[in-house]
Amino acid sequence: MFNKDLILQLLENRDGRALLTFWRGRNAVDIAALLESVDDAARQAAVFRTLPKDLAADVFSYLPGPTQARLARSFADGELQLLFDALHLDDAADFLEELPANLVTRVLQTASPQRRMAVNALLSYPSGSAGSVMTPEFVxxxxxxxxxxxxxxxxxxxxxxxxxxxxxxxxxxxxxxxxxxxxxxxxxxxxxxxxxxxxxxxxxxxxxxxxxxxxxxxxxxxxxxxxxxxxxxxxxxxxxDDAIDVLTEETTEDLSIMAAVTPDEKPYFAASAWEHARHRILWLLILMLSATITGSIITRYEDAISAVPLLVAFLPMLMDTGGNCGSQSATLVIRGLALDEIQPRDVIRVVRKEFAVSLIVSAALAAANGLRIFLQYHDAAIALVISLSLVATVILSKLVGCVLPIAARQLRMDPAIMASPLITTIVDAGAVLIYFQAATAFLPLSV
The missing domain is CATH 3.10.580.10 (CBS-domain)
Structure with a gap:
């Protein structure tokens, strides 16, 4: 790790020779991390200006977009031209994508016509295409x-x-x-x-x-x-290196979607509390409103709950187990789709495998839970209802968890959309319906 205080002290003492000696042989990634740790924008720009020309472009390419834009605002036109010309073309295109329009115009005005045309050619490819991340600089x-x-x-x-x-x-x-x-x-x-x-x-x-x-x-x-x-x-x-960046971004995006968060390219601390809330609240509202389906199902069985209040105690266990089982299947299928191990045409094979897994898992869970309930409450009917409900819920959740991501891929949607929150909402409603149907069939209730 670099000694940030030492570098700032050398900068304050205007000891350019010592700084050049210090930078020699250092890794560009580590220098970029050091620059990120300098909070003051003016000092950040001052430290960057002490870098040797052949190193400055490499360091700049590893900086996050907001930091690049902040530094660019502090540069004179001559400095911008030297930096822009030193960047690899793909890095130069990425740099322009992060800038506001007024800065883009300023940067392009300082560039040579040939370089401007080359960068514009890269920027013309659709976002998310191979052309948008390629570089024309090859031997x-x-x-x-x-x-x-x-x-x-x-x-x-x-x-x-x-x-x-x-x-x-x-x-x-x-x-x-x-x-x-x-x-x-x-x-x-x-x-x-x-x-x-x-x-x-x-x-x-x-x-x-x-x-x-x-x-x-x-x-x-x-x-x-x-x-x-x-x-x-x-x-x-x-x-x-570009491929690693792409896969990292795609994985981050999928994880955000799976957690019901709108993807955001900004680092965690770079985004304000308002931005974080804005990216989360829409999904939370959708999921909250969709939960009313489960509530309406429970309302239909108020008489059953009044007759056997103990039924309510097992609802959280059933719903959580169903959600967890569905999430397991969805996660594995989404991973398989991402790695091309699973194709939409494999849906029948996937359903067969997950059905077999659900039978094994549900049998184990039902046996363990049924025995616990019988020993605790000495009620064979309740134990039977819970066990059967668990079996049906686990089978349902695993089938839903494996089919929905494949359906999303077939509809040209991101399979991650069908992950935990959405599956949990669907499975919760199904689990409640199965549970009370089993209760009314095997217990002496009047519904």
Missing amino acids: SLRPEDTVRQALDTIRRTGIHKETIYTCYVLDCRRLLGTVSAKDLLTAAEDAAVRDLMTADVISVGTLTDREAAARLLAKYDLLALPVLDGEARMVGIVTV
């Missing part, structure tokens, strides 16, 4: 190049590329194959690139879902994934 080679020529190309252009480990063999922008830097370094200098390249290349289109592209990178253990346009010409690559 391209010709099939007729020798290894010596290929290595000269890497030395000459590699400093401006996102990665040089995987190189792409192109003919009139058509992707012919890939060759790794390792293969080039270990081959004879007069060998032809076409003889070293791998022709079987995994690629995606610019409009491919970015999460699908990230999963391909993970599936095939790739460091970068080529992206082709509608005419099958290579226009960029999605790198593994």
